Amino acid sequence: MKLVNGNGQLRVELTRCIEHYEEISIAVAWASANTDVFQTLLKNKKKIKKAVIGTHFFQTDPNVLEALYKQKSVKFITQPSGVFHPKVYLFKGHAGWEAIVGSANLTAGAINNNNEVSLLISSEDSDSSDVLKDLIQQIKTYSDMASYLTKPEIDRYRELAKIHRPSRDKIGATFGGRKADKGPLEVEFLTMSWKKFKKGSKRDPHDSLEERLEVLKICRDAFKEYGSFSKMPTELRQMVAGTPSTYDERWGWFGSMTGVGVFKKMINNNDKYLAKAVNSIPLEGEITKAHFDQFIVHYKRAFGGSRDGVATASRLLAMKRPDIFVCFNSKNEIKIKEAIGIKFGKKDYGAYWEELICRISTAVWWNTPQPVGVEDRAIWMGRTALLDAYFYDEGA
Structure with a gap:
């Protein structure tokens, strides 16, 4: 023996x-x-x-x-x-x-x-x-x-x-086929209660919560009114995309895309593949990986293999479904990764979905049922996109 x-x-x-x-x-x-x-x-x-x-x-x-x-x-x-x-x-x-x-x-x-x-x-x-x-x-x-x-x-x-x-x-804390660097009990941000998350949202260091919620409402109302991204007026598309817009001065909140010239041009020209990408994400209900994959297919086709990236893609996703997606960019990515205990082997679309979005969806605060109060409900409906306010780093 x-x-x-x-x-x-x-x-x-x-x-x-x-x-x-x-x-x-x-x-x-x-x-x-x-x-x-x-x-x-x-x-x-x-x-x-x-x-x-x-x-x-x-x-x-x-x-x-x-x-x-x-x-x-x-x-x-x-x-x-x-x-x-x-x-x-x-x-x-x-x-x-x-x-x-x-x-x-x-x-x-x-x-x-x-x-x-x-x-x-x-x-x-x-x-x-x-x-x-x-x-x-x-x-x-x-x-x-x-x-x-x-x-x-x-x-x-x-x-x-x-x-x-x-x-x-x-x-099993496995995302994208890779074991997370930290287990869920080791990541305080994932075990945070809704009450604590809401309180943290109100402590936005830039005192911008009310206005951020207004930006999300403008985008949500635009998608409801026009149905298709391509049917929005140019100024409204620009605001949704985070490129310079006369529609509202807060167009750069949740991730300014002003430095991506190719993206700005496609928004201004109302690129049909960008519209198809945005339209492939349902405005309500569950978002599956199939929806995300379809978005990426159209999104990459718009760029033709040149200058596409997670930042611009996630900006569009976050404005269409702020309950699911966050605009993931150079101003917030370091602090977000630290907070949820991940280290990307490679920052790409697969890692964004599997290692970031899927991990966020395991958080206690994220899984809290929709609350009743008007402000609470607005925060809940934009809870993932609001991580930009939590972790925005001006100096990054």
């Missing part, structure tokens, strides 16, 4: 046993397809006597189901009572057997990153015959609970897993 308490050791022992023994029996809560251990198992799948894999919370990779569903020795738990949560690996051969029992699933996290601990037991240990008998019976019990899957069922599972993955990633 020995303790297996490191990712490297776990990989070595699982790989060794899969390759060495003639029979493999497994019962795990979840499995990933993108590990060397799973690929080794696939190469030896004819050895599988019984395998039971759980799917609760859609945490098992759909590719695992796809790779194994035709194997009659493999079954899946799809509707557990409680959570199907065992982690048992049993390997049998002519000369003996070994088993790994502990906390490690057949997942990339368990094999590569997590802190896991398991016991490696074998036929050489005392009372081994009783242990083997119990392990065989337990895996059989799990198998009797499980069922086979069809290809259409796997296809449906894949679609559902895709829907639920963002929620799982948020809970």
Whole structure:
């Protein structure tokens, strides 16, 4: 008997046993397809006597189901009572057997990153015959609970897993496929109550909250009145875009785009692709990544691969949906990143959505239901865009 308490050791022992023994029996809560251990198992799948894999919370990779569903020795738990949560690996051969029992699933996290601990037991240990008998019976019990899957069922599972993955990633503080530098409990700004957030908004160092809310109202009313960005008068489009405008002297609030000449020209010329980009973001309701991606497609097409960027894109997004987006620019980005505990590997559209907007959407204050009071409701409707007031740095 020995303790297996490191990712490297776990990989070595699982790989060794899969390759060495003639029979493999497994019962795990979840499995990933993108590990060397799973690929080794696939190469030896004819050895599988019984395998039971759980799917609760859609945490098992759909590719695992796809790779194994035709194997009659493999079954899946799809509707557990409680959570199907065992982690048992049993390997049998002519000369003996070994088993790994502990906390490690057949997942990339368990094999590569997590802190896991398991016991490696074998036929050489005392009372081994009783242990083997119990392990065989337990895996059989799990198998009797499980069922086979069809290809259409796997296809449906894949679609559902895709829907639920963002929620799982948020809970695990994973954004853009990268673990956040700080967990949610370490980031005070994310755990701030609505009451505290509202109070902080009113302590705007430039005493501009009332006027900022008025700017957001002007933009919101413009989108309601004209429907399409292209139908707005030029001066109003300029104000929404943060380029010099005679419509209102506060056009530069929430991010002045006066230094981006190409962008100003497109706004003045009423570029059709910019209009398509802005129009692809709903004025009300949920904003999905599909909406954002469609915005970016049209937005980049407007620039033709030249001089587009997060600052100008996020200005338009923030004015269309200030509850969801913030104009992310050189005057606020350093303090925003510090406040929510992120460090972009690369500042691009994907990072803006995945690492910034998705992380902001996990904040306590952000998830507070819409309040009743007139001012409170106005702050709530512009809560993400108002981060510019929180973190604006004149000297940046």
